[in-house]
Amino acid sequence: MKLALHGVWSDPGCIGIHRSIEKEINQKYRAGKRSGSPIPLPCGGQLIRARLLTVRINAIEVVFRGVALSHSTINRRQFLSSTAFLAKGSLLVLSVPAIVTACREASESRQQESRFVNLGAEEAAEYSAIAARIIPSDETPGATEAGVIYFMDNVLGDPEREPVLEALRDGLRELQYQVAAEHGLSFFSELNAQQQDALLSANENTAFFNTMRYLTIAGTFSLPEYGGNRNYIGYNIIGFENPGGWAPPFGFYDADYRERGE
Amino acid sequence: MAGASFPTREEVDFVVIGSGAAGGIMAKELSTAGHSVVVLEQGPHLQAADFKHDEWGYDHNFELTWGGPQGHPQTFRKSEQDVAQEREQVCGYAHNVGGSSMHFSGNFWRFRPIDFMEASVRGTVAGTNFSDWPISYEDLEPYYTKVDWEIGVSGLQGPWDPPRSREYPCPPMPIKGPDVLLERAAKGMGLNPYPAPVAILSQAHNGRPGCIHCGFCNGFGCEVNAKSSSLVAMMPLALDSGNCELRTHATVFRIETNEQGRATEVLYYDAEGNEQSQRTRAVVLCANGAETPRLLLLSESSRFPEGLANSSGFVGRNLMFNGYTSVMGLFDEPVNGYKSIPATRVVHDFYELDPALGFYGGGGIDARHPSRGTPMGFALMSGAVFGGPAWGSEYKRNLAYQFSHVAAFDGHTTSLPLDSNNITLDDNVQDKWGRPAIRCTYMDHPDDLSTMQWFLNKSTELMEAAGASNVVGFYPEEGQEGNVHLLGTCRMGHDPAASVIDPFHRTHDVPNLFLCDGSSLVTSGRGQPTMTIMALAFRAADYINQAAQRNEI
Numbered sequence: 110m111k112l113a114l115h116g117v118w119s120d121p122g123c124i125g126i127h128r129s130i131e132k133e134i135n136q137k138y139r140a141g142k143r144s145g146s147p148i149p150l151p152c153g154g155q156l157i158r159a160r161l162l163t164v165r166i167n168a169i170e171v172v173f174r175g176v177a178l179s180h181s182t183i184n185r186r187q188f189l190s191s192t193a194f195l196a197k198g199s200l201l202v203l204s205v206p207a208i209v210t211a212c213r214e215a216s217e218s219r220q221q222e223s224r225f226v227n228l229g230a231e232e233a234a235e236y237s238a239i240a241a242r243i244i245p246s247d248e249t250p251g252a253t254e255a256g257v258i259y260f261m262d263n264v265l266g267d268p269e270r271e272p273v274l275e276a277l278r279d280g281l282r283e284l285q286y287q288v289a290a291e292h293g294l295s296f297f298s299e300l301n302a303q304q305q306d307a308l309l310s311a312n313e314n315t316a317f318f319n320t321m322r323y324l325t326i327a328g329t330f331s332l333p334e335y336g337g338n339r340n341y342i343g344y345n346i347i348g349f350e351n352p353g354g355w356a357p358p359f360g361f362y363d364a365d366y367r368e369r370g371e
Numbered sequence: 372m373a374g375a376s377f378p379t380r381e382e383v384d385f386v387v388i389g390s391g392a393a394g395g396i397m398a399k400e401l402s403t404a405g406h407s408v409v410v411l412e413q414g415p416h417l418q419a420a421d422f423k424h425d426e427w428g429y430d431h432n433f434e435l436t437w438g439g440p441q442g443h444p445q446t447f448r449k450s451e452q453d454v455a456q457e458r459e460q461v462c463g464y465a466h467n468v469g470g471s472s473m474h475f476s477g478n479f480w481r482f483r484p485i486d487f488m489e490a491s492v493r494g495t496v497a498g499t500n501f502s503d504w505p506i507s508y509e510d511l512e513p514y515y516t517k518v519d520w521e522i523g524v525s526g527l528q529g530p531w532d533p534p535r536s537r538e539y540p541c542p543p544m545p546i547k548g549p550d551v552l553l554e555r556a557a558k559g560m561g562l563n564p565y566p567a568p569v570a571i572l573s574q575a576h577n578g579r580p581g582c583i584h585c586g587f588c589n590g591f592g593c594e595v596n597a598k599s600s601s602l603v604a605m606m607p608l609a610l611d612s613g614n615c616e617l618r619t620h621a622t623v624f625r626i627e628t629n630e631q632g633r634a635t636e637v638l639y640y641d642a643e644g645n646e647q648s649q650r651t652r653a654v655v656l657c658a659n660g661a662e663t664p665r666l667l668l669l670s671e672s673s674r675f676p677e678g679l680a681n682s683s684g685f686v687g688r689n690l691m692f693n694g695y696t697s698v699m700g701l702f703d704e705p706v707n708g709y710k711s712i713p714a715t716r717v718v719h720d721f722y723e724l725d726p727a728l729g730f731y732g733g734g735g736i737d738a739r740h741p742s743r744g745t746p747m748g749f750a751l752m753s754g755a756v757f758g759g760p761a762w763g764s765e766y767k768r769n770l771a772y773q774f775s776h777v778a779a780f781d782g783h784t785t786s787l788p789l790d791s792n793n794i795t796l797d798d799n800v801q802d803k804w805g806r807p808a809i810r811c812t813y814m815d816h817p818d819d820l821s822t823m824q825w826f827l828n829k830s831t832e833l834m835e836a837a838g839a840s841n842v843v844g845f846y847p848e849e850g851q852e853g854n855v856h857l858l859g860t861c862r863m864g865h866d867p868a869a870s871v872i873d874p875f876h877r878t879h880d881v882p883n884l885f886l887c888d889g890s891s892l893v894t895s896g897r898g899q900p901t902m903t904i905m906a907l908a909f910r911a912a913d914y915i916n917q918a919a920q921r922n923e924i
Contacts, residue, residue, distance in 0.1 A: 363550075
């Protein structure tokens with residue numbers, strides 16, 4: 110049996126084929142699990158970057174066309190450096206003119222009922238769902254209310270960041286593969302919160318997850334003009350008032366400093 | 372503040388390259404003395420109204436400091452045996468009028484008398500270029516005072532100060548939570564914490580207002596002009612003199628010399644990328660400790676085959692970063708260290724560590740917010756620093772608590788000058804103009820690492836004494852791979868074989884070429900170099916003005 114998949118998984122034209130493959134894979138996967146012998150995932154759990162990739166899963170030969178996904182597509186250290194403690198370096202950089210254009214476009218798109226400029230609606234829903242687990246809406250608002258996805262749509266539109274967006278798309282496909290393999294569904298956003306958290310935990314050390322975390326946090330705490338941190342929701346959830354300036358005393362410990370004659 | 376305008380084909384008295392901590396002072400001092408001055412600055416002229424609390428733009432996209440995406444890649448390696456790898460930023464500095472004084476933390480510790488003669492008092496350190504300065508604290512003191520008053524420094528005169536001839540123009544900044552915690556802990560341990568001298572106005576001075584404590588300070592431009600940068604304290608005076616022309620987006624790529632070995636013109640790319648050349652009687656190079664040696668190396672010629680002013684081979688050598696450590700802890704009540712300026716107290720009891728420890732070093736400890744008060748920066752580090760999840764509801768709750776309840780005690784320490792730590796031209800990587808990229812080779816000396824370890828331990832002790840829980844700390848154990856302090860790469864000295872400039876900043880090799888910036892420093896001080904760079908600039912300008920009057924340039 111041979112199935113072919115062209116393009117990327119999130120291209121609307123591929124969805125039908127995509128789902129049919131997943132159905133097959135998942136049937137085999139579950140069967141494998143039941144029999145106690147885990148199904149061999151393609152290339153030991155990692156797909157290799159290639160224009161054309163053929164993998165055999167039990168009797169099913171799956172042909173991927175287009176850019177396949179890989180952990181090694183982008184150097185993981187580079188990715189991690191963007192989130193590393195005090196690290197200045199990051200893959201995610203943007204030129205000033207590009208950001209001005211992107212900001213304007215992102216802002217226009219918001220006015221047109223939240224259409225995305227650079228992201229497809231489907232991948233946006235997936236990134237949104239991931240961001241919503243990284244900074245969840247619970248007793249206080251989270252990434253969703255902060256509009257993190259519009260920040261992502263904005264900053265990932267910079268031509269300089271094309272490789273990052275490509276790598277994210279690769280990473281998303283890999284995540285969706287796991288969704289399919291473990292739950293028989295096509296999209297991360299179809300899982301319940303518990304399932305989502307479990308899957309993200311399993312992916313915590315991937316470049317994809319770390320970049321999603323970086324973008325979610327950046328989108329929550331950047332200035333609203335970049336698309337996220339709407340109404341300063343991000344600042345509010347950590348009690349950062351942002352009045353523009355303060356006057357002493359600034360906190361508990363310096364409040365009685367003068368009175369104590371220190 | 373329109374400034375003058377000079378034709379490029381006519382000689383001006385001085386071209387000043389760079390408008391940062393030293394360049395801004397040079398521009399003001401030389402132009403107000405009546406000399407015609409052209410300042411060439413590679414960045415734009417951003418001013419108070421342009422500055423925002425834009426953490427994403429400044430910290431993550433390098434919009435003030437530039438880097439690879441803006442066409443300014445740098446490379447790094449730990450030793451000459453390694454192939455240098457391209458990095459977005461290794462030697463960090465702001466590309467803007469005012470240079471890094473525009474976005475610095477404003478900690479304005481003077482060097483102390485010992486800093487200028489430490490090698491003879493303490494003894495040299497084998498395998499290093501650790502030396503005395505050719506000048507003393509007494510030589511520089513009048514100029515430190517000039518910085519206090521002309522640039523604007525807030526502080527409190529006291530027994531803790533090195534000798535000073537005049538009190539501070541502004542009282543110290545109001546104390547913050549982390550600093551109260553540090554001060555109480557330090558006093559409890561018998562130490563002598565005191566108000567940190569800062570180049571931030573606590574009250575109106577020289578026509579500028581006092582600080583509004585907005586919190587977006589270190590790494591940000593000041594939106595009210597309370598931060599005492601050369602952008603706001605010097606350049607307006609230079610331009611008002613009518614003798615100074617400021618050319619922004621001007622990237623210098625060569626200093627041209629004539630057959631007599633004198634500098635004659637400065638070649639640069641203008642904003643449109645066109646080559647321009649300004650003829651001049653003298654050049655004052657103040658481009659910082661990375662760009663100054665790079666430009667000298669780029670300006671080689673048959674007469675100066677190893678680079679301009681480099682007969683000693685010392686151009687680019689002895690790069691010193693200063694070491695740093697950070698210890699963080701959580702407190703029961705809101706500390707709110709994210710408000711106001713970076714630091715308001717400092718402990719200098721460990722300025723010189725006991726030689727009996729077996730290594731050279733010393734430094735100071737101050738109190739801060741660990742992410743410079745930035746929400747995004749703290750949110751990125753929060754899980755990694757204090758443990759617990761790095762995402763999800765628990766992470767979010769922890770973050771909300773920690774952001775306001777955290778304090779950091781930071782160590783700022785010495786670096787030794789080494790031949791092997793240097794700035795050279797990269798063989799493989801070029802910037803947007805096609806110039807070889809800055810290649811930085813750096814590995815902290817073992818004594819520098821031991822000093823950091825010592826300060827980490829001492830800061831941990833202080834943090835625990837302050838009553839913190841969850842105390843964690845770090846220092847770059849495997850050596851630093853970048854910094855914003857760029858010191859020592861064209862050191863001053865009497866000996867033309869072992870230094871680049873004389874004690875008045877004139878290069879030994881080119882009589883009408885002067886260098887003044889972090890590259891001039893002979894030793895690293897204790898981690899806050901800008902005050903000394905500015906004092907050196909005032910002193911050098913004084914000398915240059917006098918020499919010009921005597922027609923000796």
